[in-house]
Amino acid sequence: MSVRIPKTQKAALVVSSDAPILVKDDHPVKQPEELAPGECLVKMHCTGVCHTDLHARKGDWPLPHKFPLIGGHEGVGEIAAIGAHTINTPVKIGDRVGVKWLADSCLQCEQCRKGLEQSTLLLSILPPTTQR
Numbered sequence: 001m002s003v004r005i006p007k008t009q010k011a012a013l014v015v016s017s018d019a020p021i022l023v024k025d026d027h028p029v030k031q032p033e034e035l036a037p038g039e040c041l042v043k044m045h046c047t048g049v050c051h052t053d054l055h056a057r058k059g060d061w062p063l064p065h066k067f068p069l070i071g072g073h074e075g076v077g078e079i080a081a082i083g084a085h086t087i088n089t090p091v092k093i094g095d096r097v098g099v100k101w102l103a104d105s106c107l108q109c110e111q112c113r114k115g116l117e118q119s120t121l122l123l124s125i126l127p128p129t130t131q132r
Contacts, residue, residue, distance in 0.1 A: 003080045003093060005031060005041065014069040017059040027070075035083030040091065042099060047075030052101055074100050 011027035030041060053071035055061035079095045091097060105117040112120050 003043070003078075005029060005080055007031075011070050012072075014053075014057045014071060015067055017057055022068075032081035033084070035081060037083045037085040037087075038089075039083040039086075040079050040089075041081040042077040042097060043080045044072070044075050044077040044099075047072035047077075047099075050074050050101070 006029055008026045009029050010023070010025050013022045013024060013027070015022050032041065035041060049071045050073070052061065053069070053073065056065050056069055057071070076096065076098050079091050079093050079097060082089060082091070082093060102118055105112050105120045107113075107117070109120050111117070
């Protein structure tokens with residue numbers, strides 16, 4: 001299955017914690033050949049701003065980030081490309097996927113066993129990024 005990947009996209013950028021949101025019609029889209037092994041490109045069908053986007057913009061999120069940021073990292077979309085040399089991927093091009101801020105957790109600690117993976121001390125999160 002071949003998916004046409006545009007070179008640019010419309011994006012709402014947070015350029016600093018005190019600047020207005022900047023909407024651009026020509027923000028670059030990461031191309032398939034730029035994906036590292038284990039990365040994939042998702043064509044988002046719907047997304048929304050969540051509290052972590054707002055905390056990152058305000059600068060009171062405890063994780064490091066760099067500007068510009070593109071909010072809306074949670075949503076539903078379709079796998080458009082997968083990085084070369086990716087092995088054991090659970091997805092394939094064309095799969096419908098949900099994206100959330102939590103990338104991984106240990107699933108072994110007390111918090112994970114209670115269904116509170118977001119509170120684990122061993123979590124891996126998706127950092128705010130300019131690549132959407």
